[in-house]
Amino acid sequence: xxxxxxxxxxxxxxxxxxxxxxxFFVIRLAPGGPFAxxxxxxxxxxxxxxxxxxxDRPLAVQYGHYLLALAHGDLGPSYSMRDDTVAGLIAxxxxxxxTLGAAALVLAVLSGVPLGVRAALRRGGALDRFLAAFAxxxxxxxxxxxxxxxxxxxxxxxRWLPVAGWQPDTPRDLILPAVTLALPLSASIxxxxxxxxLEVLNASYIRTARARGLGRARVLWHHALRPxxxxxxxxLGPAAxxxxxxxxxxxxxxxxxxxxxxxxxxxxxxxxxxxMGMVLVYGTLTLLANLAxxxxxxxxxxxxxxxxx
Amino acid sequence: xxxxxxxxxxxxxxxxGRRALWxxxxxxxxxxxxxxxxxEASPYSYSALDWRHLSIPPGLTAAHWLGTDSLxxxxxxxxxxxxxxxxxxxxxxxxxxxxxxxAWGAVAGWVGGRLDAWMMxxxxxxxxxxxxxxxxxxxxxxxxGNVTVLLLAIGAVGWLTLARVVRAQTLSLKRREFIExxxxxxLSAPQVVWRHVLPNLAGTVVVYATLLVxxxxxxxxxxxxxxxxxxxPRASLGSLxxxxxxxMLTAPWLxxxxxxxxxxxxxxxxxxxxxxxxxxxxxxx
Numbered sequence: 001x002x003x004x005x006x007x008x009x010x011x012x013x014x015x016x017x018x019x020x021x022x023x024f025f026v027i028r029l030a031p032g033g034p035f036a037x038x039x040x041x042x043x044x045x046x047x048x049x050x051x052x053x054x055x056d057r058p059l060a061v062q063y064g065h066y067l068l069a070l071a072h073g074d075l076g077p078s079y080s081m082r083d084d085t086v087a088g089l090i091a092x093x094x095x096x097x098x099t100l101g102a103a104a105l106v107l108a109v110l111s112g113v114p115l116g117v118r119a120a121l122r123r124g125g126a127l128d129r130f131l132a133a134f135a136x137x138x139x140x141x142x143x144x145x146x147x148x149x150x151x152x153x154x155x156x157x158x159r160w161l162p163v164a165g166w167q168p169d170t171p172r173d174l175i176l177p178a179v180t181l182a183l184p185l186s187a188s189i190x191x192x193x194x195x196x197x198l199e200v201l202n203a204s205y206i207r208t209a210r211a212r213g214l215g216r217a218r219v220l221w222h223h224a225l226r227p228x229x230x231x232x233x234x235x236l237g238p239a240a241x242x243x244x245x246x247x248x249x250x251x252x253x254x255x256x257x258x259x260x261x262x263x264x265x266x267x268x269x270x271x272x273x274x275x276m277g278m279v280l281v282y283g284t285l286t287l288l289a290n291l292a293x294x295x296x297x298x299x300x301x302x303x304x305x306x307x308x309x
Numbered sequence: 310x311x312x313x314x315x316x317x318x319x320x321x322x323x324x325x326g327r328r329a330l331w332x333x334x335x336x337x338x339x340x341x342x343x344x345x346x347x348x349e350a351s352p353y354s355y356s357a358l359d360w361r362h363l364s365i366p367p368g369l370t371a372a373h374w375l376g377t378d379s380l381x382x383x384x385x386x387x388x389x390x391x392x393x394x395x396x397x398x399x400x401x402x403x404x405x406x407x408x409x410x411x412a413w414g415a416v417a418g419w420v421g422g423r424l425d426a427w428m429m430x431x432x433x434x435x436x437x438x439x440x441x442x443x444x445x446x447x448x449x450x451x452x453x454g455n456v457t458v459l460l461l462a463i464g465a466v467g468w469l470t471l472a473r474v475v476r477a478q479t480l481s482l483k484r485r486e487f488i489e490x491x492x493x494x495x496l497s498a499p500q501v502v503w504r505h506v507l508p509n510l511a512g513t514v515v516v517y518a519t520l521l522v523x524x525x526x527x528x529x530x531x532x533x534x535x536x537x538x539x540x541x542p543r544a545s546l547g548s549l550x551x552x553x554x555x556x557m558l559t560a561p562w563l564x565x566x567x568x569x570x571x572x573x574x575x576x577x578x579x580x581x582x583x584x585x586x587x588x589x590x591x592x593x594x
Contacts, residue, residue: 015434023446026446026447026450027446027450029450030450030451031451136576136579136580137576139579140523140572140575140576140579141572141575142527142530142531144530144531144534144547144550144551145550145568145571145572147554148550148553148554148557148564148568149564149568151554151557152557152561152564152565156557156558156561244442245441245442248441248442248445249531252534252535253554263442263445263446263449264445264449264535264537267445267446267449267450268449270450275446279442279446282442
């Protein structure tokens with residue numbers, strides 16, 4: 001298990017390095033620059049700024065400097081918000097984004113798993129049919145449609161919840177964004193759970209357990225649930241990727257002060273270091289989440305550990 | 310009637326599935342027709358301002374029956390125009406995805422060995438990245454208002470799953486006797502792939518293409534929602550939803566109308582894709 005974990009962790013580093021390298025050069029390929037024309041700067045002021053930030057040097061040198069600083073934990077200054085460092089901006093926004101993502105994940109698992117189990121146990125029942133419709137609807141609709149619609153109904157018409165924005169220490173602000181983000185995830189988890197539990201319940205060892213005279217509840221809890229959870233757990237990797245990109249959408253829709261906006265704003269402003277910082281943070285998060293899901297999978301299902309990578 | 314005997318041989322759920330399939334196809338056909346003809350048939354243009362009718366709510370008797378936005382532009386025409394833009398970009402970028410996915414999967418599956426392992430490893434790595442994220446950056450850097458770049462950026466997202474499916478199918482086809490026979494007649498590898506492998510993938514590809522289009526429409530709408538897609542006064546469903554969401558307190562119809570069209574469009578495409586999968590590719594699930 002430990003060997004497997006170490007091999008997988010070691011596999012992350014080259015992927016991250018490739019991602020950073022490609023981003024570094026692609027961003028600089030784009031027309032314009034952080035201090036390009038149209039920003040009310042004289043030619044001399046611009047040249048001076050570029051010299052201060054080292055942007056007048058050859059690309060390879062800039063790349064080397066960036067990696068060197070990164071190795072020391074320095075993400076560099078932000079070019080567009082000149083009072084802030086990239087690390088400072090990310091440190092300010094990340095707690096909001098992380099809270100949102102965690103809340104949505106918890107919500108999705110806590111609603112999806114019981115819903116799927118229930119639907120599998122009462123196959124063809126009312127809840128099962130509800131799940132089919134719920135999944136078809138939420139999986140088809142993107143969050144930038146469900147978000148505004150939920151805000152319109154629950155925020156403006158019913159006035160139950162705040163429409164948008166974020167004050168510290170007011171969890172009510174988080175409810176609509178978290179629900180918006182959780183809906184498709186909850187549907188996916190419920191569908192996976194239903195399908196895999198149905199399959200497990202058909203297995204011969206479940207029949208044996210029943211034949212030994214064990215009650216339905218006992219068989220479900222002691223024999224069926226753990227193997228049935230395996231597909232759900234391995235889905236958590238893709239789910240994390242979804243959460244990372246989805247939080248970006250939801251933060252925009254509900255105007256939350258998370259890190260999501262920095263990516264688009266940074267790219268439009270050609271704020272090279274800010275975009276690189278975002279790529280680094282979100283790339284690492286996704287890769288780590290996928291890794292965590294794989295490790296959990298390996299722990300639940302020992303066969304996985306011995307597969308060649 | 311010969312048709313009725315065949316229909317009775319189908320199970321109840323199958324018949325319901327067929328009905329849903331035809332209904333979805335009809336809705337999509339109607340939406341495509343509306344998108345093509347609607348804006349031309351209306352007296353208003355998508356960018357014409359009507360200063361005497363600003364932010365008019367929908368009303369069947371009014372001059373603008375679905376209302377106007379805050380600049381007095383007709384919402385019915387703008388929604389259909391946005392639908393046209395979204396559909397066009399969705400279909401074209403799906404085509405881009407299909408081309409890459411089929412080529413990638415067919416080459417990996419046919420050649421096999423180290424090349425296959427390397428190509429599929431690359432797909433795995435790309436899978437584990439937040440792809441929408443990369444597209445966002447690319448669109449923000451290169452594609453603002455540039456529809457071609459937008460197309461390519463979105464199209465580059467959708468090919469991963471298709472590449473996997475095509476590769477798996479190619480692998481299993483490769484061992485079939487008719488392929489062996491074709492090779493024995495002296496056809497070159499590209500000829501065999503072109504004439505015998507690809508036609509056998511058609512069913513799968515059709516199913517995936519149908520499921521890909523709504524996905525691409527979502528990406529396009531999302532980029533337009535963020536202001537990275539089509540530029541005003543032009544519109545797509547995403548940019549309409551975005552501007553509607555900003556004014557939903559005073560003019561909720563500006564959000565509800567384009568959102569409803571997008572919802573119906575996406576649901577129909579998904580129903581069509583699922584239905585086609587049951588018909589053409591019953592083992593796909």
